[in-house]
Amino acid sequence: MLESEGMSVDALESVLDEVLSAAGVSGAALVDAVTGFTYAESGDCAAAGTGHEVWHLLSLIEDRLHEAGAEGELENVVVTGSRTYHVVHVVARQGDPVLLSTVLDRSDTNLALASRRIGAVAEGLFA
Numbered sequence: 001m002l003e004s005e006g007m008s009v010d011a012l013e014s015v016l017d018e019v020l021s022a023a024g025v026s027g028a029a030l031v032d033a034v035t036g037f038t039y040a041e042s043g044d045c046a047a048a049g050t051g052h053e054v055w056h057l058l059s060l061i062e063d064r065l066h067e068a069g070a071e072g073e074l075e076n077v078v079v080t081g082s083r084t085y086h087v088v089h090v091v092a093r094q095g096d097p098v099l100l101s102t103v104l105d106r107s108d109t110n111l112a113l114a115s116r117r118i119g120a121v122a123e124g125l126f127a
Contacts, residue, residue, distance in 0.1 A: 029045045
């Protein structure tokens with residue numbers, strides 16, 4: 001659990017608030033990369049699906065990449081829709097990783113800048 005790593009509910013909410021402050025971000029969730037359990041979510045995460053759905057999507061993509069001969073671990077996934085982007089960052093930590101899942105409004109977002117900012121927050125989660 002994240003509490004054992006010093007991540008209280010207040011700390012999780014603070015991290016998600018920081019993610020939500022990025023231009024165009026409408027929802028964010030922190031999801032266990034092994035079980036799909038959602039530790040915390042904030043804003044409108046409906047477009048991204050449940051934590052289990054996010055976990056399943058990344059597991060499927062990672063499996064197919066490995067079957068195709070890709071080396072290393074998956075870093076992030078970007079799914080584009082007509083109105084939203086769904087960006088999932090894999091956050092490394094001691095033990096199993098977690099997923100930082102975000103929903104961005106396509107009309108209000110510079111995808112490269114938002115992804116960079118979200119990635120920086122993700123990197124700092126367990127630093």
